[in-house]
Amino acid sequence: MAIRYYSTNRNLSFVEGLKPFKETVTFREALLQGQAPDEGLFMPDTIPLLNLGGIASLKGKPYAETAKFVARAFLHGDVPSSVLSHIIEDAYNFPVPLEHVTQRKYILRLDQGPTSSFKDFAARMMARLMSALRDEGQNLHVLVATSGDTGSAVGDAFHNVSGIRVTILYPRHEVSGRQKKQLDSIGDNVQAISLDGKFDQCQDLVKEAFADPELAPLHLTSANSINFGRILPQMIYYVYAYAQLAAGGEEIVFSVPSGNFGNALGCEFARRMGLPVAKLVMPVNENEEFPRYLTEGVYQKISPSISCLSNAMNVGHPSNLARFFDLFGGTVDRTGHVHVYPDREEMKKHIFSVSVTDQETKDTINQVYRDYGVILEPHGAVAWRGLERYLAGNDDALCVCLETAHPAKFPEEVEELLRLTPELPPAMQDIDAKQGEALNLPASYDALKDYLLKTRQEE
Numbered sequence: 001m002a003i004r005y006y007s008t009n010r011n012l013s014f015v016e017g018l019k020p021f022k023e024t025v026t027f028r029e030a031l032l033q034g035q036a037p038d039e040g041l042f043m044p045d046t047i048p049l050l051n052l053g054g055i056a057s058l059k060g061k062p063y064a065e066t067a068k069f070v071a072r073a074f075l076h077g078d079v080p081s082s083v084l085s086h087i088i089e090d091a092y093n094f095p096v097p098l099e100h101v102t103q104r105k106y107i108l109r110l111d112q113g114p115t116s117s118f119k120d121f122a123a124r125m126m127a128r129l130m131s132a133l134r135d136e137g138q139n140l141h142v143l144v145a146t147s148g149d150t151g152s153a154v155g156d157a158f159h160n161v162s163g164i165r166v167t168i169l170y171p172r173h174e175v176s177g178r179q180k181k182q183l184d185s186i187g188d189n190v191q192a193i194s195l196d197g198k199f200d201q202c203q204d205l206v207k208e209a210f211a212d213p214e215l216a217p218l219h220l221t222s223a224n225s226i227n228f229g230r231i232l233p234q235m236i237y238y239v240y241a242y243a244q245l246a247a248g249g250e251e252i253v254f255s256v257p258s259g260n261f262g263n264a265l266g267c268e269f270a271r272r273m274g275l276p277v278a279k280l281v282m283p284v285n286e287n288e289e290f291p292r293y294l295t296e297g298v299y300q301k302i303s304p305s306i307s308c309l310s311n312a313m314n315v316g317h318p319s320n321l322a323r324f325f326d327l328f329g330g331t332v333d334r335t336g337h338v339h340v341y342p343d344r345e346e347m348k349k350h351i352f353s354v355s356v357t358d359q360e361t362k363d364t365i366n367q368v369y370r371d372y373g374v375i376l377e378p379h380g381a382v383a384w385r386g387l388e389r390y391l392a393g394n395d396d397a398l399c400v401c402l403e404t405a406h407p408a409k410f411p412e413e414v415e416e417l418l419r420l421t422p423e424l425p426p427a428m429q430d431i432d433a434k435q436g437e438a439l440n441l442p443a444s445y446d447a448l449k450d451y452l453l454k455t456r457q458e459e
C-alpha cells in the first residue's frame, strides 16, 4: 500500500473562515500541490520502518545507496524503483564528507553540492521527482521564498528543466554578496526577484499567492520546505552518517542548525523510521521562539524576525513547526497561532533546543579553528555551540554536527575572524565573474501578482 498524505490543519473544524481538508492525497499530489488546500502541510499517514541490518549493510557504500534504501521505503508504491534509482544517481554526484573533529565528534559536510549548501540535497531530488511525476505537457511554475540558500539550490536544480518555470523571491538586504550573485545569475527559466522587505514577508507573499484562486491557471507549486518532497531527501543523510560511524544499534546525537526546521524534521522522521537517535539537538540563532517554548510551555512567534549572522536561519515562526507539533499531537497554523499544544514532555525527551547569539557564533568559529583547525561558517558554528551546550562536558557520546553551507559563502565573517580566505569549492570557482540582474519589487502582494500574471501571458 502506498503512503497517503494528510493536512496538519485537518482537525481545525472550529476555526472561523477555515475549511479543514479532511481527505488524503498521494505523494505525487502532495509534491505537485506543495501545501494542502486548507494551508496546512502534508504529512505521511504511515512512517515506514527501516531495519538495522539493512542500515548496517550501507557502511562503506556510496551515498546514493543509502538514498535508494530510504527513498524506496517511502515511495515504493508511488515511483517505480528504476525511475527512483535513476533520479538518485543523477542527483547525488558529489561527495558527502564526514570529517572527524575530536573524540567521537564528527562534522557532516553537506556543502559540496553545486550551490555549496545542504539545500542541494533536497532541491536536486525534488526537481527530478517533479519533472518525472508531472502530467505530460503540463507546465509548472515553482514559486519560492528564500533567505539565501534555498533559492539558489532550487534555481540550480531546476535550471533548464523543460516545462518548469521558477520564480525566486529574496529579501534584498538580508543576503550576502555571493548569495545574491548565485541567485541573480541563474537565468533562462529561473527569475530572481529582490524584494524590499524581510524574509518573513517574502514567505507570506508566496503563501498568499498559493491561496489566490486567480492564480490557479499558473499551476503554482512550492519548493519551500513546506513541500514534503523537500523533507524526504533530508532524512537520508542521517541514515548515511549513522551507517558509516555507528556500531550495531548504538545511539547517536545529531546537531542540526535550524531555521524553518525542515532539516531537523528529516532527523525526526529518521528516528521514527527506527534510526537510533539519542537526541536531536536543534540550535537556533537569536530567533529563540522554539527553545523558549520548550522551557516555558508557551509559543510566541518572533515578528519581525531578528537579523543574525546565520542569515538562513532568521525565522521568527518556522514553517515546519506545524509538522513537529503534529508529530507530537498538537496543531499550530501558519500565522503561529497554537490551536492544540503538543506533548511537550515527550518532545523534550527527544529534542534539545537552545539559542546561540551572534557573539557566541563568532567565538565558536574562532575556538573550533584554534582547537581543531576546522573552518566553520556561521550556521555550522551555531550547530557546534548548541551541541556543546547539550553535551555539557559528556564527551563520550557519538555525535554528528551538520555543516550546512560552505565557509566560502561567508568570506567576510571568516576573514574578519580567522584572518584567512576560505578556499572556493570547485562549484564556486567562477562565482565572482557571474552576471545577472534581479527584478526589484516592493514587498506588496499586488506587485508580485502582476508579475506572475504577466509571465502567464508570455507562454
Ligand SMILES: *Cc1c(COP(=O)(O)O)cnc(C)c1O
Binding pocket: 117, 118, 119, 149, 150, 225, 257, 258, 259, 260, 261, 262, 263, 264, 312, 313, 379, 404, 405
Ligand atoms: C536553510 C538553511 C538552514 C536552516 O535549515 P532549515 O531546514 O530551514 O531549518 C541552515 N543553514 C543553512 C546554510 C541554510 O541554508
